[in-house]
Structures are given as C-alpha cells and as structure tokens.
Amino acid sequence: MSxxxxxxxxxxxxxxxxxGTDVAHNEMDNGQRRFRLVNEDGSSYIRTEGSDKGAWENSHYHKQVHELYIVERGWIVYAELNDRGQAAFTYLSxxxxxDVKPITIHNIYMPAFAVIHVVKYTGGSTLKPDWFASPELDDVTKGISEDKLLQSLNKDR
Incomplete structure (x- = not known):
C-alpha cells in the first residue's frame, strides 16, 4: 500500500x-467519550469529545506525567490549584x-460538543497508574456552572 x-x-x-501500544475507549460518567492510544511506557494520546451538555472532569495531578491539552473544537476552561490552595482559571479557545507539568493539580471544564486532544508524555514514567485525585480542587470547581464560569472570565458562549 502506498x-x-x-x-x-x-x-x-x-x-x-x-x-506495547493498545487502545482504550470509554464513555465517562459525565458523558464525555474518550478514545485512547496508550503505550506501556505511560505515554498516550486521548481524543475527548464533550457530551450534549457541559461538564467538569475530575480534578487530579500526576507525579511524573506531563499533559499537553489542545483544543480542536469549541473551548475549554483549565483550572489549576496553586500552592496556597487558590484556584486560577484559564479560558482556551x-x-x-x-502544557501541564507534573505535580500540578488541575481540572478541565468542557462545554457541549467540544473536542480536545491530550498528549501524555513521561520520559519513561515508572508509576502505573500515575493519576491522583484532588478532592480539594473538585470542591472548588464542580460547583461552578458554565454560566458563572463564563461570567467570571468575561466570556460569551
């Protein structure tokens, strides 16, 4: 084949x-569909498609994995918890x-029908799995509606 x-x-x-490379596709509790290409070294590619309504993901951090988020369609809001326990929000169209570095507590809000790509790269992570929940950031983010989120960032739908 050419x-x-x-x-x-x-x-x-x-x-x-x-x-060492496999696929793993899932529909998440929030309705998002994730299509994954995963390598045994901890690196992966994930295409995430938003459901018919916006939703927060689950707040987390990684000890060794970097994550590069790329917005393909629509927009997202990236939330990060700093060392003082304060959340900062970034709107990405x-x-x-x-690029999220290891040990950075973060979360993503995806509106309806948005599409993002996430490239996870490690340089040879030894932790499997390298995903740790952050109830502290969930306490901040999960109660923020899309309307309030956009209003706080001075953005329109």
Missing part, C-alpha cells in the same frame, strides 16, 4: 499490543494549548 510518505504496512491491533 500513500503519503511512500509505502507502508498496516500494523494489526494484536501486533501493536505486542509492541480553538487552537489553544496548555
């Missing part, structure tokens, strides 16, 4: 798994990106 970049051979799902 195509862009010359000839290529299809790698079967079984062969990919034997090489289509094409916007944010």
């Amino acid at each position: 195509g862009v970049g010359g000839s290529r051979r299809t790698i079967t799902p079984e062969e990919a798994r034997s090489l 289509k094409g916007g990106t944010i």
